[in-house]
Amino acid sequence: MINFESVHLKRNDKEIFSGFDFFVQxxxxxxxxxxxxxxxxxxxxxLLGFETIDKGRVTxxxxxxxxxxxxxxxxxxxxxxxDIDLKNKKVKxxxxxxxxxxxxxxxxxxxxxxxxxxxxxxxxILNQSIKELSGGERQRIGLLIGFLLDxxxxxxxxPTSALDDTMKNKIMDCIIGQEKTIxxxxxxxxxxxxxxxxxxxx
Amino acid sequence: MGAQDLDLLxxxxxxxxLIPVFYINRRLKLTINKTMTxxxxxxxxxxxxxGIYLEFLFKFNSPVLNIVYLLIMISIACQSILRSSNLKxxxxxxxxxxxxxxxxxxxxxxxxxxVVRIDNLFEAKYMIPIGGMLLGNCLRSIIIGLNxxxxxxxxxxxxxxxxxxxxxxxxxxxxxxxxxSITASITPTIASMAxxxxxxxxxxxxxxxxxxxxxxxxxxxxxxxxxxxxxxxxFSTILSVLFxxxxxxxxxxxxxxxxxxxxx
Numbered sequence: 323m324i325n326f327e328s329v330h331l332k333r334n335d336k337e338i339f340s341g342f343d344f345f346v347q348x349x350x351x352x353x354x355x356x357x358x359x360x361x362x363x364x365x366x367x368x369l370l371g372f373e374t375i376d377k378g379r380v381t382x383x384x385x386x387x388x389x390x391x392x393x394x395x396x397x398x399x400x401x402x403x404x405d406i407d408l409k410n411k412k413v414k415x416x417x418x419x420x421x422x423x424x425x426x427x428x429x430x431x432x433x434x435x436x437x438x439x440x441x442x443x444x445x446x447i448l449n450q451s452i453k454e455l456s457g458g459e460r461q462r463i464g465l466l467i468g469f470l471l472d473x474x475x476x477x478x479x480x481p482t483s484a485l486d487d488t489m490k491n492k493i494m495d496c497i498i499g500q501e502k503t504i505x506x507x508x509x510x511x512x513x514x515x516x517x518x519x520x521x522x523x524x
Numbered sequence: 525m526g527a528q529d530l531d532l533l534x535x536x537x538x539x540x541x542l543i544p545v546f547y548i549n550r551r552l553k554l555t556i557n558k559t560m561t562x563x564x565x566x567x568x569x570x571x572x573x574x575g576i577y578l579e580f581l582f583k584f585n586s587p588v589l590n591i592v593y594l595l596i597m598i599s600i601a602c603q604s605i606l607r608s609s610n611l612k613x614x615x616x617x618x619x620x621x622x623x624x625x626x627x628x629x630x631x632x633x634x635x636x637x638x639v640v641r642i643d644n645l646f647e648a649k650y651m652i653p654i655g656g657m658l659l660g661n662c663l664r665s666i667i668i669g670l671n672x673x674x675x676x677x678x679x680x681x682x683x684x685x686x687x688x689x690x691x692x693x694x695x696x697x698x699x700x701x702x703x704x705s706i707t708a709s710i711t712p713t714i715a716s717m718a719x720x721x722x723x724x725x726x727x728x729x730x731x732x733x734x735x736x737x738x739x740x741x742x743x744x745x746x747x748x749x750x751x752x753x754x755x756x757x758x759f760s761t762i763l764s765v766l767f768x769x770x771x772x773x774x775x776x777x778x779x780x781x782x783x784x785x786x787x788x
Contacts, residue, residue, distance in 0.1 A: 371776035
C-alpha cells in the first residue's frame, strides 16, 4: 500500500536518500529504528507531501503523491509528530475544530469519555491550553486525536517517549491491535515485545 | 479663495528648528542625523516633483493620463510593499498589483460617481489626491497583512503542517493565519476612526480648510474618505493574501521557502 521506489532526496547538500526502497503492505505494523538524522521522519514527511523527492517514485494506495491526490492521501493518514505540533489553544476547542473539519461532529460521546479514561486523562485537561500541558499529556492528547479520527494509516514518530511504562504497554497493545497500517519510529523497546511488529533497522 | 501662498524663503525658514535638533542628537549621541537629513532632502525633492507633475496633470486633465499616472503609482506601491514585507518582488508583483487595483478602482469610481457626483469620473482634481490617499493607506495595511501572514506561517511552519495533516484542506489550515493578518492590518484604521477629531485634525481636512472650504464640507469629505480608506484597505489586504497563495505555496500546500528576500 505504501511504496518507495529508488527514492533520491537531498536537503541542504546532505544526501538523505539515494536509491531508497521501502514497501509496506496493508495492515502491516512496522517499527523503524536507527540513529537520528538518517531520514526516518523525512519518510513520513514525504508521504504527507511536506517534502518533495528529487528522483524516484512514491505511491500511496497506488496513487502518486501529487496535487490531485494529496487531500485524499492526507485524509487517510494520522500522523503523530515527534513534538506534537498542535496549535496553542484550549484542548476542547482544538478537538472540536478537528472533529468539525473531519465531519465527525456527531461522534458518540461515550466513545470519547471511554478514550479519556483509557488514556488516563480527566475533564480538567479539556479546559487547559496546549502550552500548559506536560509532554506526556500532549502525547496522549495526540493519540486521543488519532483514535477519534480513526484513519486507516498511522505514522507515529516517537509516540511513547514521554509516557510511563504501564501507559506504554497499554497504549502499544491498543495501537497494534487495530486493523490498520502502522509505521512507528521509536527508540523504545516496548514495541519489540509485540511479535506482530516487523522491525526495520536503518 | 485659497490659502495664502508660501514664500520659498519663509518655507525654508522652518529649517531653523533643525539646529537644536541636530545639537541635541549630537549631545545624546543619537546616530540619526544622517538618516534624518537624507529623509528631509528626499521629501523636498519628491514633493517638488509631485508639484511639477500635478500642475501638468491638472492642466491637461486627460482621463488617460490620469489613469496612467495612477497605474504607475500602484506599481510603485507594489514594489514598496514587497520590499517592506521581505517578499520577492518578481514573484509577488502581479498578485499584489491586482489586489491593489481592484478595490482601489471600484472604490475610487464609486466615490467620484455616487458620493461626490462629478460628471467627469476621471477629473484630476478628485481622482489624483483621493487616489493617492487610498493608495498610501492600502500600502500600509497590505504590508502588515502580507508580512503577518507569511512570516506567521514561516515561524509556525511545523504547526501549520501538522494542522494540514489533521484537517486535510489548505484553507482550513490557513484560516487562523489569515484571520490574524487581516485583524492586524485593519486594526490601526479602526482605532483611528474611533479617535479622529479628538486629538488631531486629519491632514486632508486641514488642507481643505486652508484651501478655503467651510469646515462642515471638509468634515463630510473626511468622513467619506475615512470610510473609503477603510474599505479599500480591507478588501485589498484580503485579496493580496488570497491572490498570492498560488505563489506562496507549492502544489502540495507547503510554504515555498524561496519567496523571502534572504537577509544578509
